[in-house]
Amino acid sequence: MTRQQLIDLIRQRQSFLCVGLDTDLSKIPAHLQGNPDAAFLFNKAIIDATIDYAVAYKPNLAFYESMGIGGLVQLKKTMDYLHQLDKPAFTIADAKRGDIGNTSKQYAKAFLDPQGDFNFDAMTIAPYMGEDSVTPFTVYEGKWVILLALTSNKGAFDFQFLESNGRRLFENVLEKSKQWGGEDNMMYVVGATKADMLGDIRRIVPNSFLLVPGVGAQGGSLEEVCRYGLTSECGLLVNSSRGIIYASNGEDFAERAADEARKLQQQMASFMR
C-alpha cells in the first residue's frame, strides 16, 4: 500500500486505528479453544467486527511463533483472509527483525515478498545493527520499514535516552535513518507512553508516519498522542491490542471488540477534524 493509498483509507474510514493481533490461545474465549484453527477463527471474527473502524492490522509474530509451526499456519490463514477481503487494510508484521544485509534480505523476502506466504505491507525493524540491516526492507515497491525509535516499555530508558552528539539515541536513529529511506517507505515506532516526546520527534521527522503502540493496556493517552503527533495528512497509526481483542473473553468477544474499536475510531475522527 502506498503512502497516498494509506492516507486515503484513513480519510475514508475517519480512523487511524491499528488493531494488534496478539493472539494468545490462553486468553481467547473458551468456545473457540481446542479447535485447531482457533487462532485464525478468533482473528477472523476480530477482523470482521473491527474493519469498519480500523485501517491496519498488526499480528505480533511472537504470539504465532510461540504456538510452533502450526501458529505460522494460523498467521498465513489470517493474512490470506485479509488479502481477499473487499475492504482494504494496511498489514504490519510486528517482527522486530534486523541483521546483517545478507540476512535482512532473507527476512524481507519472508514477510514482504508478494510471492511469499505472508505478503505484509510493512514490518517492524530494530535499528541496532545500522544501515545494511535496514535498507534490504526498503526495496519492495509499496512496502514499508517501521523502524523502532522510542518504544513503549520500561526498558526503553536503558539505552534509547543515552545522549551523544547532543542527541538522545532515539533521535540519532531518526536522524540517521533519513539517509536510508523516506516518507514513502519508512515509518517509526514511538510509544504512546512517551507522548510528550512526540514534539521532539516531529522536529526530526515532520511528515513521517508514526506507529504508536501503548494506548490502553500500557497506559498511553490518545489525546496526548494526537496533540503532539497528528499532521495535516494524519501521520499516525495508533495501535491497540489487548484493549480491543480481549475486551471480553465470552461469546460476545467480537461485539465487544467492535465496541472498543468504534469508541477509538470516534475519538480519532474528532481529533482529525
Next chain:
Amino acid sequence: MTRQQLIDLIRQRQSFLCVGLDTDLSKIPAHLQGNPDAAFLFNKAIIDATIDYAVAYKPNLAFYESMGIGGLVQLKKTMDYLHQLDKPAFTIADAKRGDIGNTSKQYAKAFLDPQGDFNFDAMTIAPYMGEDSVTPFTVYEGKWVILLALTSNKGAFDFQFLESNGRRLFENVLEKSKQWGGEDNMMYVVGATKADMLGDIRRIVPNSFLLVPGVGAQGGSLEEVCRYGLTSECGLLVNSSRGIIYASNGEDFAERAADEARKLQQQMASFMR
C-alpha cells in the same frame, strides 16, 4: 546445556567452532535441489561431516523463514536430528529477537522451551528495547541469551560506537546487561571484523562467552580473535557459515565442509594450548 557442560565439550573436541547453518536453497548442490527436504538433507550432511570438529550449530532463522512455513519444518527436522544424535552440540537460534516483556516471553517460549518445536540452547537477542525485552529469555534453566554487543557488519558503526557517559553504546550494553544475567546464562555477539575491540570488551565481561561471527567470508581473523578474546575456560564460540557450508557446491560439499571445519578445529586446538 550448562556453562560447565559447554566448557567440557570444548575441551573434549578441542574446538570452539560454531557452524552457521545459513541454508539457502539457491546455493546448495544441484543434486539436492527439488527435493522437498533439500534444506534438511543439506543440514544433516553438514552436521554429520562436521560434528567431530564443531561444538555448536547456529541456524540463521531468516534463511528458513524466507522459504515460508515449509522452511520452518526443515528447521524443526534439523533440530530433531541434532537432539537425537549421541554426540552433543550447543544449538543457537540466530533470531535477533527482542520486544516488550510480554512479547519476549512468547519468543522465548517459541525457541527455548523444551516442550516447543525447536528447543534451542540459546538465541541471539537485540538490546535496543532494554531490560524487560531481554530478561524473559533468561528464565529457562540451562538456556542462554546471546545479546548483540558489537556486530560484524558495516552498519555497526552507525550507532554501536556512539559515546555517552564516557562509554560507547556497545560498552553501555555490556555494562548494563550484567544486571540482567550472568556468566551462566548470557553471552555476547562480538564481530571478528572488530577483533581489536575484544580487549576493551574483556575488561567489562572478563569471563563471559562471546559468540564471534565474521571469521572467513566477512574477513575476520581467527588468530586476532583468540589473541584478545580467549580465556582460561576458552570463553569463545567462533562461527563460520559460508566458508564451511558452501566450501563446494558439488556432490563433495560435505567432505569439503569437513575439510574446512577440520582446518579451523586444528587452528583452534593450537590456540587453546
